[in-house]
Amino acid sequence: MIFLKLALKSIQNRRVSTLLTLFSIALSVCLLLTVEKIKRSAEEGFTQTISQTDLIVGARSGPMNLLLYTVFNIGSATNNISWKTYEEIKKHPAVEWTIPYSLGDGHRGYRVVGTTQDFFDHYHFRGDKQPEFQEGKGLADLWDVVLGAEVARVYKYKLNDPIVVSHGVTKTEGILHHDDKPFRIKGILKPTGTALDRAVYVSLEGLEALHMDWKDGAVPTPEQQIKPEQIKKEDLKVQSITAFFLRTKSRIETLRLQRELNNYKEEPLLAIIPGVALSELWKGLSYAEQAFRIISWVVVVIGLVAMLIALLTSLNERRREMAILRSLGAGTNHIVMLLVLESTLITFFGALAGFGFYLSGLLVLENWLIKEFGIYVNALDVRGMDLIYIGATLVAGVLVGFIPALQARLSSLKDGLSVRV
Amino acid sequence: MNPIIDISNIEFQYSGAEKPTLNIQQFQIQKGEKIFLFGPSGGGKSTLLEILAGILVPQKGQVSILGQNLNQLSSVERDQFRAGHLGYIFQSFNLIPYLNVRENIELPLHLSPLRRSRLGDNLTQKKEFHHIVTALGIDHLIEKKVTELSVGQAQRVAVARALYGKPELILADEPTSSLDHDHREKFIHLLFRICEESKTTVLFVSHDRSLEKMFDRSVKLSEINQVGQS
Numbered sequence: 314m315i316f317l318k319l320a321l322k323s324i325q326n327r328r329v330s331t332l333l334t335l336f337s338i339a340l341s342v343c344l345l346l347t348v349e350k351i352k353r354s355a356e357e358g359f360t361q362t363i364s365q366t367d368l369i370v371g372a373r374s375g376p377m378n379l380l381l382y383t384v385f386n387i388g389s390a391t392n393n394i395s396w397k398t399y400e401e402i403k404k405h406p407a408v409e410w411t412i413p414y415s416l417g418d419g420h421r422g423y424r425v426v427g428t429t430q431d432f433f434d435h436y437h438f439r440g441d442k443q444p445e446f447q448e449g450k451g452l453a454d455l456w457d458v459v460l461g462a463e464v465a466r467v468y469k470y471k472l473n474d475p476i477v478v479s480h481g482v483t484k485t486e487g488i489l490h491h492d493d494k495p496f497r498i499k500g501i502l503k504p505t506g507t508a509l510d511r512a513v514y515v516s517l518e519g520l521e522a523l524h525m526d527w528k529d530g531a532v533p534t535p536e537q538q539i540k541p542e543q544i545k546k547e548d549l550k551v552q553s554i555t556a557f558f559l560r561t562k563s564r565i566e567t568l569r570l571q572r573e574l575n576n577y578k579e580e581p582l583l584a585i586i587p588g589v590a591l592s593e594l595w596k597g598l599s600y601a602e603q604a605f606r607i608i609s610w611v612v613v614v615i616g617l618v619a620m621l622i623a624l625l626t627s628l629n630e631r632r633r634e635m636a637i638l639r640s641l642g643a644g645t646n647h648i649v650m651l652l653v654l655e656s657t658l659i660t661f662f663g664a665l666a667g668f669g670f671y672l673s674g675l676l677v678l679e680n681w682l683i684k685e686f687g688i689y690v691n692a693l694d695v696r697g698m699d700l701i702y703i704g705a706t707l708v709a710g711v712l713v714g715f716i717p718a719l720q721a722r723l724s725s726l727k728d729g730l731s732v733r734v
Numbered sequence: 735m736n737p738i739i740d741i742s743n744i745e746f747q748y749s750g751a752e753k754p755t756l757n758i759q760q761f762q763i764q765k766g767e768k769i770f771l772f773g774p775s776g777g778g779k780s781t782l783l784e785i786l787a788g789i790l791v792p793q794k795g796q797v798s799i800l801g802q803n804l805n806q807l808s809s810v811e812r813d814q815f816r817a818g819h820l821g822y823i824f825q826s827f828n829l830i831p832y833l834n835v836r837e838n839i840e841l842p843l844h845l846s847p848l849r850r851s852r853l854g855d856n857l858t859q860k861k862e863f864h865h866i867v868t869a870l871g872i873d874h875l876i877e878k879k880v881t882e883l884s885v886g887q888a889q890r891v892a893v894a895r896a897l898y899g900k901p902e903l904i905l906a907d908e909p910t911s912s913l914d915h916d917h918r919e920k921f922i923h924l925l926f927r928i929c930e931e932s933k934t935t936v937l938f939v940s941h942d943r944s945l946e947k948m949f950d951r952s953v954k955l956s957e958i959n960q961v962g963q964s
Contacts, residue, residue, distance in 0.1 A: 315844035319830075326832030633827050639789065640824070641895075642817020642845045644810055729789045730822065730907075731780045 320654035334620045335663045341616035342667025345609040352602040354690045360591040362507040365437035367567045371556035373581035380590045385508045386424035393553035407566040410435045412558040418478045425513045427520030449500030452516045458496040459514040462504035474498045491523045506689030518549040617713045624717040635725045645722045652718035660710025737762040744795030757960040768936040773955030779939045788812035818848030821896025823906040828892035829880040836876040839895045849899025866894045906938045
């Protein structure tokens, strides 16, 4: 294919301007793919925050409210579920496992979650991933605490550091501290890129013990205070929890169980299916990402315009070359083909380089992104959408290439063989 | 014997021009002839060459090359005809700047299956290539960049490219005007020697009559062109 060879040699000959054009296309493709990736990772981090949980059950309120305060630790529960109800549902024949979940206190802006070993055994996110410890282990003793990765990183906590829990959750430091009853850090979770990183986990009993000496929601006076060493795990009786996660033995039972729980006689309950609710919520939040995508397409257009300008400005000095080719028997369609091939090659290698930048950049920054931003990216997870974007850029490049090509055809027809340069 | 070029009653006018550039009743060249066509600059010499090359099509009349009436061919067929049967040499800047000497010379073979088939297999192609570059004294230059050549060397490369694949007709548009006098004569001797081997016809166009005597026949364009005579 002589014209392919000619096109390659020709763009090689204009190495500097070609490289600049190629680089600008590469950068725009890289940006486009990165925006797409981050958007997808954010969406996955969001919708995959919880998985393998079939129902989330709480006191009756709105489904969004229940989802937000359980999965994302945002907002608060209007009411609790009694421990008795929880125990009963746990024994339901259709239930495989449950994770109790109690909220109410905070630590320096982060939620304190009261739960049990069930949480570490059964909680799943992003498909089959489970919370893992980067240091330490789970909750064994009453005053043990496990930190989400972000909490540990932001406040530079280490194992066995004492931690004071505040009453209620405030954005910054709390006002009422349970400083009479400090916890000890016994474990730090690995970063997950989900809301798990932004919570502090204690046992249900620990949470109960904090408020043991409280009367009617009031702070105990010094005389009423019970010393932490006086409290034994065995003495504590958990009265209520905020909500719980539930897994059915078989997925087909989910809907039936949901209906059953929503009509629970003893207590008004609400059961929601997290996957459905999460997707609905995400759709409402995805305006910003649309704007990003539009901006990155504009950048691709700018890259292609740069190529167009480079090719158009080179046309005049190439008129002689076109006349020589014509004299050797090339038709005007060959001239068009030659120039379209050139722009196609530039776009192709540009897009390829952009894809390369994107992949290598992600591979290098993968760990940093999850640590610093809690964004979980899997660089090697290339989707059909990425290829469609690269393909769309290529098609656009070929189409843009027709502009200088048809221009060259026009001037070649006008010049014939007699160009005076 | 049939003429290799046979022009009858052509009239050509550029679009937008007030009067025709060419109006030629009759003009013939026989096979193997070396013709010197002269006339002042702007007199229509290049226009005539472009008509013969099938780049321009006259509004009236017939142009026939090697017995083929160019008017009957489509533009794509004319391009193929030119690629197969004609070698064209410009005044200067004959070479594609991003190809080396060898690639420039081999270019017409890639563009014309006819030129390729005339030379037969690879071995014959190589022999012919070697023969041409040796005869033109450019065998030591073939891997060079064309931008490193002198004007005289570049023109000899242009001749090699025009002749590679044995086209029947060479159209040369003032190929010596960028050379000094001594080199002009040498260049034409070289061109003739190599053309005679394969009985290639040469139509050489120039405004400089000092070379006239080297040719078989000399034609003054104004004598055959009716435009401007009346």
